[in-house]
Amino acid sequence: MKFWDYSRYDKLAAILLLIISVIAIFFISDTFFKPGSGIYSLNDGWEISLNGVPYSSDSLLDAGLGLIDEGDVVILSRKLPDFKLENPCLIMYSIHALVDVYLDNELIYSFGHDYYENDRTVPKRYNYIALGQDYLGKELRIAISGTRTRSFSGASPITVGERRDILTYHISGMRSNIIIGDFLMILGLALMILSPYMVIYHSNDLRLFFSGLISLLLGLFIYSFYGLIDLLCNNPSLNTICEYSSMYNIPTAIIGYFMSISTDKLKKIFRALFVANVLVFLSVFFFTVIASRRIFEFTPMLQGLALFEAIVCTVIIIRAAAKLFKDPDFRLISSDNVFSAGLIIFTLLSVVDIFRYNYTKYFSKQGESSTTIAFFTAGAVLLVCSLLISYLLYIIYNSNLQSMQSKISSLAYTDPLTGLANRARCEQVMDLLTKERAQYTIISLDLNKLKHVNDTLGHHEGDRLLSGFATILSDCFLDANLVGRMGGDEFIVILTEERALSTTKRIHELYSMISDWNHKEQVFQYSASYGYAYSYEVPSGSAQEVYMLADSRMYEMKREHQSDKRKEVIKNA
Structure with missing residues (x-):
């Protein structure tokens, strides 16, 4: 079994090389940031x-x-x-x-x-x-x-x-913030540039994009908090815009990451929060730029929204962790757990800085000018590291899952007539789905008129009907996790993750292909009844139960077709 595909990890090697380079620069930077003595x-x-x-x-x-x-x-x-x-x-x-x-x-x-x-x-x-x-x-x-x-x-x-010398002295005092800000922004841009690959070739996976966006915004906030944008561009207004924009959108990017890794109802909740955040920020931007309102006037409202979302995310993380902990297959070191741990640490360190900031501003003699975001900066680095580790675990886990599926496919049996998976193989895959607790859809199909063709045209034509329908299924469901023959005239299709979201559309494509084949076929006509069921419809159930639900819906459709035909015969008589 091949667990590590080097061609898929070139990006991660580049990221590690970047981290090593940044650390090396940090240790030799005294040579470059040494101010004069005056x-x-x-x-x-x-x-x-x-x-x-x-x-x-x-x-x-x-x-x-x-x-x-x-x-x-x-x-x-x-x-x-x-x-x-x-x-x-x-x-x-x-x-x-x-x-x-x-x-x-x-x-x-x-x-x-x-x-x-x-x-x-x-x-x-x-x-x-x-x-x-x-x-x-x-x-x-x-x-x-x-x-x-x-x-x-x-x-x-x-x-x-x-x-x-004074500029060199100033930069020297903020050396670590400059290096961390550079690292986070460069890493964020690199991840966002690489993200279209994941979107196109990995079922619209957006976690790499939002990981990059989080890193970019964290680095931009650190840069602008310490006035480095103004230092580079001599534009204090741009520095203010970058500071407030990055601060307000960090929660939005984190919500977007949650949206990218969630499914079903949670995905809808996070999508609604994400859209709300974007609309609120665009409204603030409009009033600031067009209506000439001061941006700090909106700070209490945006901070309240961020606090509400932080509470929602915390509750969801705790409930999900409690549910997973009861699972006998629970794994402590998993992609989502690593990200959750990093986010919790980042949140706690950020809260520490918020208290330090307010104490320094309102109670300390030194005042606001002496405030720093050292804890936030450390938390930002830890959060981004947790994102990278989380993504690495996600890639490895998916690779292992694909290898496992490939191994099961090679061990399973193939139907000799159609070349599809036979019943034994289909049951093995359903057992795997039950253990993995993944999101999937099962489609049960019944090929109509097989007995009629066998009785009137012979079994050789019946075999041709079966193999032709198998070809239609294989062509229509090229990306399916499984296309199989359960026996006789019964077939099954299994779609997992994002592929399972467009089942109705795929059924329409199947019927369109059947119609095209019927235009060319002169001996008999292809037709089929179907039923499908989603895994979430049978919570805590097995894939066999999901298949039974899909099968019962297929028989309902078959009975409707037979009833319609009887009515048509009576009408014609």
């Missing part, structure tokens, strides 16, 4: 005031300014010492605030006024402010004004360095 912290020695009321502390880190609302103004001022720098540049972080920087009452930098005057969201930003060469002894005054309720809290740390 970097100075400028957090002490300030005169600090809020709305004209001075603060006793001269440190930015423990000033304890509290929450800054719209219209509140924080003033920071101090004399500049000799940094012994040729081209000094300071960096400070602002959160939804107007920033005006003066050197001896001369305005040297301003940010946010154009957004605020046009009633748009003032973005977060790392402000790079050149002090010029003639700075010694001059008074540096920074005015920071809130632009909305609870704009920010605390004061940002301020660092001064050479213009050529």
